[in-house]
Amino acid sequence: MIKRRLVGGILLLVLALFELFLFITYCVEYLAYGQLSDAVFMSKYLIFMIWSIVLGIIYIATCKRRPVKWQEITLECISPALLLFTYSSLVAYLPAYNLFRLVAFLLIVFQCLGLPGKNGFKDHPFVVKDQGHDSQSIEKLTKLKELLDSGAITQEEFDQEKEKIWK
Structure with a gap:
């Protein structure tokens, strides 16, 4: 409260x-x-x-x-x-x-x-939009994980592609 x-x-x-x-x-x-x-x-x-x-x-x-x-x-x-x-x-x-x-x-x-301050109240900051991920990005990430597990891509490539998908 x-x-x-x-x-x-x-x-x-x-x-x-x-x-x-x-x-x-x-x-x-x-x-x-x-x-x-x-x-x-x-x-x-x-x-x-x-x-x-x-x-x-x-x-x-x-x-x-x-x-x-x-x-x-x-x-x-x-x-x-x-x-x-x-x-x-x-x-x-x-x-x-x-x-x-x-x-x-x-x-x-x-x-x-x-009134709240710049960032909301002390224990109740402003509500921010959730960064919801759509089903396409989750699908792409799942395929990337499968490629990583099979050895087709390296961990670095997986991390780079993951960053692109989440942006």
């Missing part, structure tokens, strides 16, 4: 749900005072919260599996893109969003906590 990913997923999920609660509270307050434009503006922020919830669930669900590199790179690319989309205008909009900024910073930290 990848404990760092599990902890990151749980923290991410809990904090994103807390942030969703804050979001709903602010939107209800804005709508109560007739500030529809502010409520619509805040709805852009909802995308990042939903992504954080989904990512927390993904981290929790995949904490027992070895990571696949292309999937992890995809997750690493989506988060910053959504962050830029969401916070590009939020940060400059009102100083009253300091709590949202703090929670967003923590969400980013927890997202990074669940």
